[in-house]
Amino acid sequence: MQKRAHKTGRANPWVILGLTALLAVTMAVSCMFGAVDISMDDIAGRSQIFWQLRLPRVIMGALVGAVLSVCGAAYQSIFRNPLTDPYVLGVSSGASLGAAVAILLGLEAYLWGVGGLALAMALMTVLVIYKIASIGNRMHTTTLLLTGVCLTLLISAVISFLMVLNQEKMDSIIFWTMGSFGSSSWTDVWMLLPVAAVGIGVVLWYSRDLNLLLAGSEAAQSMGCEVEKVKRMLLLFTTLMVAFAVSSCGVIGFVGLIVPHAVRLVAGPDNRKVVPYAILCGAIFVLVCDTLARTVLRPSELPVGSLTSMVGAPLFIYLLYKNKKGF
Amino acid sequence: MIEIKHIRVEFGKRRILDGIDATVAPGRITAVMGPNGCGKTTLLRCIGGLLEPTAGSVAIDGQLVGSYTARGLAQKVAFVRQQAQTDFEFSAFETVLMGRNPYQHHLQNESQKDWDIVEQCMKQTGTWHLRLAKPGEMSGGEMQRVMIARALAQQTPVLLMDEPVSNLDIAHQLEIMRLLRTTDKTVVIVIHDLNLALQFCDDLMLIHNGKLLFHGPIAQGLTTGNIGTVYGVKSHMAEGRIIFDY
Numbered sequence: 001m002q003k004r005a006h007k008t009g010r011a012n013p014w015v016i017l018g019l020t021a022l023l024a025v026t027m028a029v030s031c032m033f034g035a036v037d038i039s040m041d042d043i044a045g046r047s048q049i050f051w052q053l054r055l056p057r058v059i060m061g062a063l064v065g066a067v068l069s070v071c072g073a074a075y076q077s078i079f080r081n082p083l084t085d086p087y088v089l090g091v092s093s094g095a096s097l098g099a100a101v102a103i104l105l106g107l108e109a110y111l112w113g114v115g116g117l118a119l120a121m122a123l124m125t126v127l128v129i130y131k132i133a134s135i136g137n138r139m140h141t142t143t144l145l146l147t148g149v150c151l152t153l154l155i156s157a158v159i160s161f162l163m164v165l166n167q168e169k170m171d172s173i174i175f176w177t178m179g180s181f182g183s184s185s186w187t188d189v190w191m192l193l194p195v196a197a198v199g200i201g202v203v204l205w206y207s208r209d210l211n212l213l214l215a216g217s218e219a220a221q222s223m224g225c226e227v228e229k230v231k232r233m234l235l236l237f238t239t240l241m242v243a244f245a246v247s248s249c250g251v252i253g254f255v256g257l258i259v260p261h262a263v264r265l266v267a268g269p270d271n272r273k274v275v276p277y278a279i280l281c282g283a284i285f286v287l288v289c290d291t292l293a294r295t296v297l298r299p300s301e302l303p304v305g306s307l308t309s310m311v312g313a314p315l316f317i318y319l320l321y322k323n324k325k326g327f
Numbered sequence: 328m329i330e331i332k333h334i335r336v337e338f339g340k341r342r343i344l345d346g347i348d349a350t351v352a353p354g355r356i357t358a359v360m361g362p363n364g365c366g367k368t369t370l371l372r373c374i375g376g377l378l379e380p381t382a383g384s385v386a387i388d389g390q391l392v393g394s395y396t397a398r399g400l401a402q403k404v405a406f407v408r409q410q411a412q413t414d415f416e417f418s419a420f421e422t423v424l425m426g427r428n429p430y431q432h433h434l435q436n437e438s439q440k441d442w443d444i445v446e447q448c449m450k451q452t453g454t455w456h457l458r459l460a461k462p463g464e465m466s467g468g469e470m471q472r473v474m475i476a477r478a479l480a481q482q483t484p485v486l487l488m489d490e491p492v493s494n495l496d497i498a499h500q501l502e503i504m505r506l507l508r509t510t511d512k513t514v515v516i517v518i519h520d521l522n523l524a525l526q527f528c529d530d531l532m533l534i535h536n537g538k539l540l541f542h543g544p545i546a547q548g549l550t551t552g553n554i555g556t557v558y559g560v561k562s563h564m565a566e567g568r569i570i571f572d573y
Contacts, residue, residue: 009436009437010434010436205433205434206433208428208431208433208434209433211417211425212425212428214417215422215425218372218377218406218408219406219408221376221377221397222375222377222400222401222404222405222406223401223425223426223428223429223477223481224397224398224400224401224402224428224429225397225428226396226397227397264416268416268421269416269417269421270417270421
């Protein structure tokens, strides 16, 4: 039995330690490269770039990567659907519409003008979706998913319409929707950090319940899971995390869908492992992508959202091929 | 002891259960029988606290089912469902280990005791050799036995089973029914095989059009008259077995 014992249950502390060390190294390396390279001895000389641009950007990259991955892992279990990603409930489309409207109104000049409106619209969209999908005090997850998909399509159409009417601002809107940490500041960090810390804590706390939810709501309930409460708490905090993340850096795809799956392929399906590993792997993955995004074609930058797909897809296909197992 | 009082369940305008009253004594195996769609599963869901009846109540050991916490109820009642369902790639062992959830706190890991209980339950249901198997690698019957093992791992005094042996071959049907006989659990089981029920169950709850047609010792309830009324088929008894006429 001992052989099985270590394979089930909570995350392995050595893996956590190793991934944390890897994250620290990745952050340090990421701090050094960009439009201007900064060596360790040079931090004092380029303190403005390092403290005001590079460091908040690196922290945001790690935070957003962690948030998207943890939310992806949670959603895939709540909805019992391997294809769900953090944007499935319409958070990203709501945020994009908010950002598009803000850009059209010329709010880019104001601190958190675009981000603020994006956040407000993201939360409003999800509220509408929840309202439609809740029956009494119960949340119907299939209706939730379908409403999210429908509203996302509707909002995308509205954004396209707005862009056609305002072609001179099309580039800014498209660039925002592709996601970038180019304008990340300490304000973004301080906005996202507390939400991410609490939200990640909540998902970790309920990671055992996520396993039970995979067996279906009634089965989970008969095994002692307070299904409705757990779902409500998880949906509330994941939505908040994604809304704050997406409104500060735009839509970064692929991470929330694939990182949890990649972790599952290596560590198995137990969410008590998947959630903490995905948090760290997601942070590392987005950091690596963002570092590549700002160095590959420097001094110009690639949108990090396209990099996450370009780097992540081959890596994931390799893992799938190597493991040769389905979901 | 399970006390069912005046249970009525309605889905929209459709009345599924209509005033069911019954008391299930501890340690007995009660078969719930009746034609498809007569409300057997609905009754089981009400007893298990998974469905709140439109009217009436269910109490287990003197306490209303609705007033238990989810954990508390999961330590009293385990449920084996009609369709075994797991997603993602949990092994059979991990699946059965989930049955230990009601005894663990959020961040607590399973102990050696939990693993031992899981091992014992998997051996009892003949699934120990499947412990590393994933859902796709098991047959429907094997999966069903894993689900029974998971319910046993919950170590509850009450076991609710919704057609647990329908997917099993006769050898495994007998194995599971024999296992139920050896436990001192209060078992409420939805079962379609009249003779299997007659052989292994103590009591019968026979449901007809949402009402309880008979509740009592199974030998008294499974009469050719009752079978004719409920299922609309002719039968006769021969050497203590029900033989259908066609």
